[in-house]
Amino acid sequence: MATFFAMLDAARPLPIDRLRWFAGDRNALDLYERVVFIAHAWDDLIDQDKPVDVNGLMANLLLYLPANPVFRRFESDLRAIFMTSMVGYLAANRMEQSGDGHKVEIAHFLRYAVANVAVFLIGALNGLDKGAEIVAEAMPVMIPERVADYVKEHLNEDQARTI
Secondary structure, three states: OOOOHHHHHHHHOOOOOHHHHOOOOHHHHHHHHHHHHHHHHHHHHHHOOOOOOHHHHHHHHHHHHOHHHHHHHHHHHHHHHHHHHHHHHHHHHOOOOOOOOOHHHHEEEEEEOOHHHHHHHHHHHHHHHHHHHHHHHHHHHHOOOOOOHHHHHOOOHHHHHHO
């Protein structure tokens, strides 16, 4: 018998192209989408620039993520990636305020370290070669912000010229 949460999730339409990224595994795509939601909510709470669905955030953290079968299968691997992503995000917030062009470029990279959750899942579910092919196609969708735009947002004109 399906759980209450599984029935709710089954009712949500999932984008077919993203489903292909995860070898057709709906639970893997669900995990990816929830991690993206959590990462955006955390960023919005830190930056205080957008409202956050705190109840949705808590439900994802306490109910949906731990119950996801793909999370449970790869939990120890994912926790390591989560730690890496969190440390990177915290470092990025410090680096983007430095005024140093190189540090700001690196901060852009670190802010998106959570994308490695998807990279890991894509590789684990599709294998190395097919995974690399999918990641090459998917990464611009996962990370739409260009480094140049990020640099403009975090450096003044004089600082940006040093890059």
